Amino acid sequence: MKGVSIIFQRELTSYFSSLFAYLIAFALLLVMGILFVNDLTIAADLRPPDAALVPNFFAFALIFFAPLLTMRLLAEEKREGTLELLLTAPATDTAIVVGKFLGAWAYFTVILLLTFTHQFILLWVTRGQADLGIAIAAYIGIWLYGGACLAVGMVFSAITENQIVAAFLASAALFLLWIGDRVGTVISNIDIARFLRELTLQGHFVSSFAVGLMRPEDVVFFAGIITLMLFITIRLVEWNRWR
């Protein structure tokens, strides 16, 4: 698709030239490091350290982290007027949205890759005894989970010109999708609770990827969320033309 790679490169470069993006990554990795050291200390001589600690932390942190990464993607373009130029370039709306999404997902991937250092430390501390299977499955899961969160964030960035509003609304939506797996505590009907849990991000991560299971339905779920959210974003961008 013409234009995807050019827009992807521009977005990725933009993250790496933004102090704000570095600060977000720094804060995230700092908290991650503290939690990791804490878990190692607690686990010492009691239990094996948690190989999925990093992905599990991200499953929660993405509620706030993903909207911070996506809030400017379209909201800023609208506010600055660059969206008008983009929409008059010979690139489809799909190429613009997909390029931007891939840029954000690539930046998230880089941050995720940086946390591999924790896994190396874990391997070193446990003298190679850490359960790498769980870690690999959890990382694949959180990578897809992150993609879904970023796609949700993009929808809200396409709705408004205000980045703060975009981030707030996306965080609220992601929080609902995150906490939704606890729906069983408020709904007594097991079937309904089970169905609603199937619609949540956590429902397709905590009991599968995070414990080393890779089920096709979970992969399809995250791929489906990404596709659906990007489709909605493309329609919202298109709507700008018809206003």
Place this chain on the structure above:
Amino acid sequence: MIEVKDLTKRYSTRLAVDHITFKAPEGEVVGLLGPNGAGKTTTMRMLTGFMPPTSGSASIAGIDILEDSLAARAKVGYLPERVPVYPDMTVEGYVLFWAKLRGAKAPRKQTAAVLERVNLADRSKTLVRNLSKGMRQRLGLAQALVHNPPVMILDEPTIGIDPQQVIEVRDTVRSLAQGHTVLFSTHILSEAEQVCDRVVIINHGKIVAQGKPAELRKKLQPDLHLYVQIDKLTSKEIEKLLKSIPQVENVQKAGDGYNVRVKKNADIRTELIDRALRAGGSIQEMRPVIATLENVFLDIVGKEDV
């Protein structure tokens, strides 16, 4: 070239552009002239593929904007009214991004050439956020020009910049006429007169007049008007003298002199000098009064508004 036929845009209840038809041939700078809110920007947005028309058709370099929007967009260089920039990019990076996105054949080479053309080559490594408003305007022109499109659409490119930069931008636009079709919107009439080969006057979404600036002036003022300033005579004597010439239709006081309207195809200059000298007067100034585009515009738009 640009060809527009019955182009219409309706925003829910408001008709922003109402069945406009015009052509902008290759090698010409065509001015889209009109007051704020006349429909200039909406017209340009439809031509650039930013928004679809409600009805009608338009083609850019022979490509229909609705049938093959992407191909038509590739033929256009567009500078919106508010120059949109990415402040975090360098000047060179910004232009290169648009060059690649618009499919320039040699993006780096063309970026360097266009930066040279708009006098920003020495700023190529500067962050866009550090540029002055005038420089941003030139950067906007650079991004519109970089892929060497056959059609350039510039929405009020001289708005909000200092006089020196206005002259530079006008010169650049004028120089674009060679090899490009330029559609240039403005509400500054003198600018349209200086820059444009043809003018399309638009008001309330409708075209109210179009043609060469000189033609439009002639349409409004087919007769010769003279401004005359005569000394050594009283106002009464001067008025009597002017009205005594049979071809004079109307005399009006204007500053220190008089505006004299004469009958079609009549030339009273020799007779006027003769009569003034005989009456003991001395002619200080005598010149034809040429209607400016401003007069044409106010006349047409004024009538419309009434």
